[in-house]
Amino acid sequence: MVPFARVALSNLFKKPSTRNFPRENVEAKPGYRGRIAYYGDKCRNCGMCVKVCSPGAITRTVTETPEGKDIAFEFDLTSCTFCGMCQDFCDEKAIELTADYHMAATDHKDLITSGVAHIRVPKGQLVCGEDCVYCTLCARKCPEGAITVDRTEKIWSVDHEKCTKCGTCVSACPKKALSFGE
Amino acid sequence: MNYTHFPVISVMGLFLGAFLVEVFGSKNKYIRNTIVLLITTCAAGLMLYLVKPVFIDGQIISYWMGNWEPVEGYAIGIGYEIDALGMFFVILTVLTIWLAAVYSIKYMEKDSHLGHYYTLFLMLSGSVLGLVCTGDIFNMFVMIEIMTFAAVALTAFRNKKGAHLEAAFKYLVVGCVGSGFTLAGIVLLYMQCHTLNMAQLASILHGNLTPVSVLALALMFTGFGVKSFIVPFHAPAADAYMSAPTSISMVFSGIVNKAGVYGMIRLLFVVFRVMDISSVQIMVVLFGVVTMFIGVTMALAQHDFKRLLAFHSISQIGYVITAVGICSMKGVVSGLFHAANHTLFKGLLFLCAGAVLYSTGTADLDKLGGLSKKMPKTTICFLIGAFSISGLPPFNGFASKWMIYQSLYDKAVTTGNFFYIFALVCAVVVSVMTLASFIKVTQAVFFGQTPAALKETHEVPFLMRLPMWIMSLLCVGCGIFYRFTGNNLLLPAMKSTFNITSYIDKMMGEGTAAASGIENITIHAETGFEYWEPVIWLVLFVTVLLAVFIVTLIGRRDRGKVLSTKEEADGKYATFFSGEKSSHSHVAGSDLFWGFKRNWKGYFNVMQKFHSGNVNDYSLMAVCCCALVIVFTYIVLL
């Protein structure tokens, strides 16, 4: 007759449903988008994650090194929205949102994931081999838009100033026709 | 020292003072003030001199005008007689008059025609003092008339505003209808007993109530009811209190309605002695309960400070009438005690209202606010008054209300009548509503935020604060040492209301009372004060307060600091407005008790129609009530 009366009384004798958090460690569900882990070695510095991150939480600083470039990535978790876009767009699977949700910190540095990607920049220029079938895949993949391909006249050309030698086209070409000539 | 002349001297002195002030005082302020203060102090001194013989030695002071002693058992002249009951009301009157005189010297400074003001004031005080001292019914009627005239003239004193004139006119019409009934009653009594002296009337009327004397009783009861502003006749009273200058409305609520109550007590207990009939008691208690309830509920709905206080004095008179109506020993003691307390705390509250009016110029609850920072001393006095009227324990309101409840439930048990339980419950609820309306006034006037217009109000001069301090000290004193006032003042007064043999013998010579068959009731000294020890409670309160204070002192260093600022501040010291800039938003009087008024919409609409403000309605109510009382007394007493 009185709502919840029976429930309240019976609850008195049941075990409380509170998860005793600090003592028993609670695991986040699989697929929980938590703290970002960055694996510098896999990253190819294609810059897709930076372009895709809506709050602009990822910052890159490039430092020239004798055999190529060192790119320091910084993921600012306090401005990240944990959408996971960077993880999806990263072909190399260099970025992974782990299930670690313990992100409460007193000073700002604990909430910044950083990592360095060492990119060996090949000396030579981009050259297209003979078995190119002019499928224009490389043109579309190129983040800088440096490659122009004309299917009808079967002409392939590259603008060397724009090309940052990121290597996306090399891995994208189905016929493995592209390479950096020495 | 032959003190039998003192009552006449002080009454006539006051009237003489009125005449002198009119003649000399209208021009020069200092002459006027000295005359007024001199006369009122002398009257007070003379009457207080009588306190020792009347209360302690139990004497009764009788004085025949022109030394016309009664001839063969028939009183011819006008006799003054003061017994303990009369003396009790005399003290109240004299105290209130003196305080009002001191207060009005500074309060009325800004008005013009002060000569007339003081004449009317002294006429009013002289007539009330005369009414309380006299032993002759017609003399009492004449004093009532003088009182009504002075009161009406004083209500219309500030005739700039039309409302004051309207209030005076309504008060005059209903007042004169009431005194018409009283006069008719007196005359019928004279027709029956061929005498006007109350003592002789009492001895003649004892036992043989003829239809004519019952009609006289009903008419006089209604007449005195009109004068004491019980329910059907209370509407003009509320207007009169509001329009009169505050020092006068303090005298109104202090002694003018008490005069009506005194008349009623003298009538019912001494002259007619009908109070031992249970149905008469029920009628009187019914009047009291209805007055209590309507007075307080109307007060909750008011927007004006003085009108709210007016309705409260009506409801407190309801308490006194209920207590007296019980007609048990404890009942009369508590009734008289509440009458005294009412004069004290209601006078104090009106003085505070006057102080607020004096310094801010308005008494509208919606325009006032936050005065406690500008007028701290008035706030303290007001809080003492408010707490004692709403019956908080250490103060005097509680002592008398608590005794009223005791007598109510004793009566309920002895008679086994459920009506008194209803009266008791109603009394407690009305007491809480009184507290509610005074919380409303405290929040609206003294605490809360100060409106821009009142930024530079300052405290009232000392001469106005002196009466306030005296009254608040009396309020607290009566509350704590209520046994002292109980045993010394109230018990003799109660004895003289019940045992009137000495009252009659003093006036009419020995043995007249015994001849007419009036015998004394044995009054055992049980006072019923045994359950409540205010002194012990206060000692406990202070010791525990000290203990808490010491503990806080020890922990002083570890406690957080107390930060406060004087000037206007935003941010840290501003009130929390959920983030907004704290603008002036004062929860004024009219917005409080929204929930309560919505629940009682039906009742409040009826009340609006009941207080229509139309003179005809008020007089119609008076006449109908008189008819009802006549019919009731005929059914009951014959």
Add this chain to the structure above:
Amino acid sequence: MSSFFQIIENIVKAMIFPGLLYATAGGLLLAGLDRKIIARMQRRVGPPVLQPTYDFLKLCGKETIVPHVANKPVFLAAPFVGYVSLVVMMLLIPIGGYSAFSGKADLIVILYLLTIPAVAMIVGGSASGSPFAGIGISREMVTMMAYELPLIIVFLSVAKLVGGDSMNFSLQDITAWQEQNGPVIFSLSMIPAAIAMLLIIPAEVGMQPFDVAEAETEICEGPLVEYSGFPLGMFKLGTAVRIFVMTSLFTSLFLGGITSGIHIGWTVCGVYVGDLLVRGLIHFAICAVITLLCMTFIHAITARLKIEHLFKFYWTVVAGLSLISLILVWIGV
């Protein structure tokens, strides 16, 4: 010399047993228990029982900010008056057969002593000058008006039952009566009055369904909106002691003579400590907890009322209940 001991005994009574320490400790424990039981009823772990103590100590440490609109002396003095008057009331309520200051207060005095803490909070809130406090005050007053009517009727019915032909309002005689013929609640006609009293206590104390005056969500803690630091701590302490006072009042009125039979002979300096311990402390502790359970049960399953519903509820349902028992007692069932 005896008067010297008398003073010492009085001070001990005022400070230790039924006075300061006992009331404060009991109040804080009961308040902690209340929050714990509510949590358990909602199937959560709930704060430790000493949580109100921690709250009070934390508030002592905090800074007290007096708004510039407020009237400083009244603003700071109000909490102390409220708390001390509650402690003094604890002295006047007989615990078991033993009352600290016997016969010094009857039911009507208790009824009016209960208004002092409420008025202290009201004047304190009004002195703070905040509009939230203004609304909080009017709600507190309407709540007081609401529960005063049934409260006086309950007192009348208890007095009539105990007094037999004459009404007896003295708490001393009520406890004595219950020593002989068992607790008041067992007599059939008093059960509605007991239920009515159980419904009144939450409003008096300001617990969930009837805490319209201190509604945190709508008017941000009502009168307490501008309080911070030690004065706020004193008000919270006052509320806790008030729960204890009301439950022990309910126990002394309705659950009196349960342990009347047991007599333990330990006497320490003339005081029957054994008796006192059993009939007083243990009996009162159990009954206080039982009463608290009922109130917490109501608290756990209901939501806060609007002010006019509260007023209508008290003047119809609760007043009706208490009236039934008054009439039954009046007829002499």
Add this chain to the structure above:
Amino acid sequence: MIFNYITSVLLIVLGLYTVCAKRNLIKIVLGLGITDYGINMLIVSIGYNYGGTAPIYAQDLFNVGNSTAFVDPVPQALTLTSIVISACVDAMALALVIMVNKRYKSIDANEIRRLKG
């Protein structure tokens, strides 16, 4: 003698009727006057002793010997005071009506209702 009482009661009732029913303020004041006259009539007719003369104490009248030589003087004294009082009432009431008329510009009881509720 009975006619005196009937007329006085009638006068009182008539006066009260005008006070209660008439809306014009001056008529209300007149009503008050009429009630007072009724009561005065009542007072005077009470003191009448059959065959008595005016209560003036003269030597020759006294030795006539019958005790009811005089009419009862006390009610006449009362009537005098009552007449004075009712005169004052009328004077003050009319003064108030004039002032009310100046402020309210009307003397209709229904308009003069500023103080209500």
Add this chain to the structure above:
Amino acid sequence: MFKKMIAAAGAKSPWIYHINTGSCNGCDIELVAVLTPRYDAERFGFKLAGTPRHADIVVVSGPVTSQSKERLIRTLEQVPEPKVVVTLGSCPKSGNVFKGSYSIECPVDKYTHVDVSIAGCTPKPEAIIEGLYTAAQILKEKRREMK
């Protein structure tokens, strides 16, 4: 004499006052979820306070929109002294997806010293409890060296 006890009690009964400066209410409902039976922050003494005067921990959520900036500053001033400011979610610290919009003026650091910041676009309740718990410890330190 009571200094240690009061400081210890400071950590045991931290009262929270929640300021929503234009948040999408994701963090707000998450904060309230913390008080539900499943997570039950009341175990540690956390309680939502009605006014800033009663607060110890001020939880700010949402990118400080220009409308709420002034109100945020005023409310933060009104909190009595040993107080701790906690930012909930990424918005207060950096404006999250609203960064660069004309109407937000975050981060909150411009207006007050932020003690604890709980990252996560709607941080998990356990993370919030952890953050509040560290805030309570900071409260104890602040209380200890206050004076």
